[in-house]
Amino acid sequence: MTIENPVSVWRLKVELLGVAPAVWRRFDTYADVKLSQLHYYIQGVMGWELMHLFSYQDGRGYGCQISSESLLCDVCRVGDALTYTYDFGDNWQHLVTVEKAMAKPTGAYPRVVAGKYACPPEDCGGPWGYGDMLKVLAGRRNAHRRELVEWLGGPFDPKAFDIDEAGERLTEYVEVSVPQPVA
Template sequence: MACMENDSAAMGGKPESMLEVRVELVDSDPKIWRQLEVRGSLTLDRVHQTLQTAFGWEDMHLHRFTADDPFAPLRTVDGQMPETLQWLPRQECVETDDRPEEDLALAQLLALGGGAAFYEYDFGDSWLHRLELVSQRTWSEGTSPARVLDGTRRGPLEDSGGFPGYEELLEALADPAHPDHAESVEWVAEITDSDEPFDPAFWDVESVNHALAAQAHARN
């Protein structure tokens, strides 16, 4: 079925806001998170691109936004399990409750979730990110639409098997005596296109913000 079209009111009439949002990979240990400053009117398709850059993803898989935790236990209504309302790229909307991410702004999604929301990337590895509104201020002309303020650790590698697979990969990389060490080193070099030793703790905020600025410039 076709997507349900934009059910949200326009942002017009209210001053433009800059939102400070903490985004954390659910179940990461040690924690992997980013502190972002994002224009509230940014539509979810552009928020998706921002999150991909902030966590080092390659946009190789499907994704979705939800106002509530999509994996939290749900209570049946009239004997049926309610569907989770989700926002997807317009071309991926197939179910009745699917809605196009291009039609909803970040501020609106966070309002629907009471100040929090979720972003899932790669439905196989299921990298679930929790977005939480920290603060907001009035947007100033000339301010970048999205930038990273802080964060820790690089995002997991694409296709590494979710956290169980990623943890096994890190164990193999850290131990030269591990039977999968050589194969893991070779696989990481291919994925990262680098022969440098893989450091899961390394993360460079300046390079991320440079990439975000380039994205914004390309749209102008």
Template sequence: MPSDVTLNYLHWVIQFSMGWSGSHLHSFSIQGVEYGIPMPEFGFDGMELQDERLVKLSKVILWEKSKFSYLYDFGDSWEHEILLEKVLEPEAGIAYPICIKAKRACPPEDCGGSWGYQELIERLQDPEHPDHEHMLEWIGGVFDPEDPEFDEITSRLKRIPKDTTHFEGYF
């Protein structure tokens, strides 16, 4: 992805890569500084968040092998470690961002964090489980935890506008 985008843009890249809606609170923690969208009207002003909509990725991630964290859904606590593996020159004719690798399916949003995701997979894989049919209906009928749906990720990423300041997400 381009380095001249904001952290808010990166938030949407992560959301669309995961197949999530962006409907929960999130934050980035980079070198001891917290970034997110300040919401003093909801009593979150004490979090001391720097406004992610104003911070370019290239200003906070300065070198290859830099790591930082992204926390999504403070209730389910999806914590992601982000690693800048390598800085490459953009290729002509390529519309970024693009997904170049994916392994396994992403957990469905609101499935209860990592523990809930494990329970969901167990229930879906066991047709005799009392919650099997309910979970199958909740997930939309089909879910293969091994299928990352690579083409769908790339398609969703193309829908993110360059300026995400007022973007609220959609598929």
């Protein structure tokens, strides 16, 4: 006997604002996810490393802060968006859009379904620093470029996106996002 899950599953699109090429991810999650937990999911699918503070604001540009204790379904409907800001120093802003409700959800959630381009590295200076970094990497080989590649820990391909890697990171971050019982 199959029991239908009464909780809706939503498809979200997360777009990193202010960078080129455009970096985005699509993933499915339960509509009643707490925003504090959604933070972990966004970190996982994007490729961030949970190193900095975050906040949510109204996605219509009013700048109203939204509590991370809120449920996604309490602050959004299908077609709505939130702004998720990560790392207040670098000021990475993401538009999180609820694209659709899944008609007949099956399987385990959350899960990554698509994406494009690599997430910028942590602490590279926000959209402006990232743009400068890409210019240096695309330029002539010189001491500055060698230092940057060393700082990055090796070559960086801004066009790379590995859906399997994003899925593995999402699974890992889902596990650490679940509150542990107090002993």
